[in-house]
Amino acid sequence: MGRKKLERFRQNEANPHVVQAGKEIFETIKGNWKSLQFQNDHPLVVELACGRGEFTVGLARQYQEKNFVGVDIKGSRIWKGSSQAYAEGLQNAAFLRTQIELLEQFFTPGEINELWITFPDPRPRDGDERKRLTSPRFLDIYKKLMAKAGNIHLKTDNTGLFTYTAEVLSSRPDIRIIRKTADFYLSEWKDEHHGIMTRYESMFMEKGETIKYLQFCFTES
Template identity: 35%
Template sequence: MRARNKPWADEFLKENDHLVRLDPIAHKGKWKSLFDSSSPIHLEIGTGKGQFIIGMARQFPNINFIGMEIAKSIIVSAVQKGIEENLNNVCFINENAQSLLEIFEENEVDKIYLNFSDPWPKNKHEKRRLTYKSFLELYKQILKPDGEIILKTDNKHLFEYSLVSFSQFDMELKEVVLDLHEFDDPTNVQTEYEEKFSAKGQPIYRCRAVFR
């Protein structure tokens, strides 16, 4: 379901440019200078309404978090949460993941989160999946050598596809969890979708992968 258009979104984002970076390309290679510390940078691609990344920023104050979301009508909700929390270790960018190399320098990011990404179930849309090989090429360039990708999803097909995609790209799987809430990770921060699906008894899948 598409988010309802918010005609006030542009003005709202401009008014809160301390939280949402309107010209992210200008910060390439200098993201740490925007935060109060030179802590590691963790990037969530497809941050949605921001529940996950705000929760992570609250739980891990010594890490700098960046939430990327392409939909302007959705990212405003994330920015609103950021305003309420008043955290100094999180910001947002309204961009497409295909622009990653224009926004981040090589080895600038320590960790990437892919949470409940669009599964694009039709075969003809395979190239749009965020774990398709062309996206993995981008991640490999902006991640540090020991940086990892963490994927969470309720979609079994996307999860299985991603495991194969990671393996074919010669990545190492550090963790594969078939039911995250049975696994009971006390550090896990749930997204809005995660709460919705897990409440229905649907298993949540998670994996961690690193480039060799």
């Protein structure tokens, strides 16, 4: 392991914006994000596969009245966003280092008010469908954890994942699609994201890819 990566891991251990194995809060955070991490009662917004955390940090800057948690398994990735949050004193931004499959170990039913899935691995092979973050398997997890009428957002450059997700959502009577566009930056909603882009989003746009966007919610408890 490189020296730079080891140094980033050391900084994560000391950074109060990082919740990870080895810290006492890691074992007690479930159901207690507002009281233990943020010490307020603001709505909780979670970003999955947050990578470097550009979107989590960007949203936290814009919405001080909400709490934001970026989730990723790669400590060297979340180091970037957590370091920025620490440097800027963003008390409403935090990062959870864990696998997304384990979300139920860290959030209680109804604890998440809003969920973002930003540029996830599209997992294009048919055999990898269960690993897609918008597959029925993951949707069932989200349904348990989302607050009533809580919104879920997907942003992706991948047409296959966008089409697949729209089909899966449309097939479920417990889901309502609120917004859907195959070109987000030509849509009426683009300004609502305040120009916040992830590294991957910028890369895809430079290659001429259009950004697809879906917003939906569960309609049954």
